[in-house]
Amino acid sequence: MSEQDVLNPKHMPSNPEQATLEGKNKFLGFWFFLGGETVLFASLFGTYLALRDSTNGGASSQDLFGLELVFIMTMLLLTSSLTSVYAMYHMKNNDFKRMMIWLGITVALGLGFLGFEIYEFVHYIHDYEFTMRSSAFGSAFYTLVGFHGGHVVFGLSWIIALMFRNAKRGLNLYNAPKFYIASLYWHFIDVVWVFIFTVVYLMGVL
Amino acid sequence: MTDKSMTTIDQQQQYEQEKRKQEMKQQVITFALMIIFTIVAFGMVMAELPKLFVIPIMLILAAVQVGFQLYYFMHMSHKGHEMPSMMFYGGVFAAFLTILALVVLVWW
Numbered sequence: 001m002s003e004q005d006v007l008n009p010k011h012m013p014s015n016p017e018q019a020t021l022e023g024k025n026k027f028l029g030f031w032f033f034l035g036g037e038t039v040l041f042a043s044l045f046g047t048y049l050a051l052r053d054s055t056n057g058g059a060s061s062q063d064l065f066g067l068e069l070v071f072i073m074t075m076l077l078l079t080s081s082l083t084s085v086y087a088m089y090h091m092k093n094n095d096f097k098r099m100m101i102w103l104g105i106t107v108a109l110g111l112g113f114l115g116f117e118i119y120e121f122v123h124y125i126h127d128y129e130f131t132m133r134s135s136a137f138g139s140a141f142y143t144l145v146g147f148h149g150g151h152v153v154f155g156l157s158w159i160i161a162l163m164f165r166n167a168k169r170g171l172n173l174y175n176a177p178k179f180y181i182a183s184l185y186w187h188f189i190d191v192v193w194v195f196i197f198t199v200v201y202l203m204g205v206l
Numbered sequence: 207m208t209d210k211s212m213t214t215i216d217q218q219q220q221y222e223q224e225k226r227k228q229e230m231k232q233q234v235i236t237f238a239l240m241i242i243f244t245i246v247a248f249g250m251v252m253a254e255l256p257k258l259f260v261i262p263i264m265l266i267l268a269a270v271q272v273g274f275q276l277y278y279f280m281h282m283s284h285k286g287h288e289m290p291s292m293m294f295y296g297g298v299f300a301a302f303l304t305i306l307a308l309v310v311l312v313w314w
Contacts, residue, residue: 014222031290035297042301046308082237187280198268202251
């Protein structure tokens with residue numbers, strides 16, 4: 001049996017992402033990485049909580065934040081989380097085409113989220129002259145929310161790259177772990193966003 | 207002989223497919239709950255309820271929503287997630303200490 005036969009079995013196992021040693025290692029290593037990411041975001045959240053009232057006489061969170069926009073962004077990201085669950089559901093059923101469709105929807109929703117976030121930042125900078133250098137609050141806000149936005153950009157590039165690279169390969173035991181890990185990352189981005197909309201935006205307008 | 211073993215594999219696959227289908231239904235319900243939690247959180251803030259009442263409830267809603275995300279969407283409720291849980295909760299513990307330290311430093 002050649003390597004190709006091993007990676008393309010007649011019957012796909014029910015958990016193709018963990019059928020190979022490489023897949024198992026990636027799975028474990030990635031959860032370890034997510035633990036580290038949690039600490040990273042905690043330090044940014046802690047900094048934001050400490051500095052959010054230091055507005056240096058400039059715009060405060062009450063002046064800036066509009067809940068409508070944040071609500072739309074939250075719905076987009078939350079829905080994209082469900083669509084990537086659908087993608088992994090079809091992956092486990094060995095239905096490559098449907099998996100790609102759902103990943104495509106996930107990417108579209110993620111791009112929508114990103115568009116709104118860029119609009120939001122441009123709006124703050126042009127209409128309120130609120131930048132990273134305005135105040136300690138500005139620095140903390142753009143670092144925290146911008147870091148999350150950076151994760152969205154990275155996650156989207158990751159999923160798009162996987163989709164293009166594997167478009168003609170179909171699903172096998174080589175790329176199943178890759179898709180699974182990328183979807184875990186995407187869920188983690190949503191986990192962070194739940195705290196951002198609660199701690200930054202909702203607590204910011206209260 | 208080979209035919210017989212093939213049908214067992216088919217049956218096994220059918221069973222697992224059915225199981226996944228049930229799980230997918232649960233995940234859609236989880237999603238609906240997450241949407242409701244989000245709407246409640248936004249609604250409480252928009253209704254301008256007292257701060258001391260809203261903030262703790264909002265944080266609890268966020269924590270529960272993240273739990274749904276981790277255990278259902280990220281499959282942490284499945285078997286074989288003991289080590290991943292340990293690693294992730296190790297990170298959560300360090301995260302808790304980080305936030306505690308930064309907040310206490312400023313507010314003391």
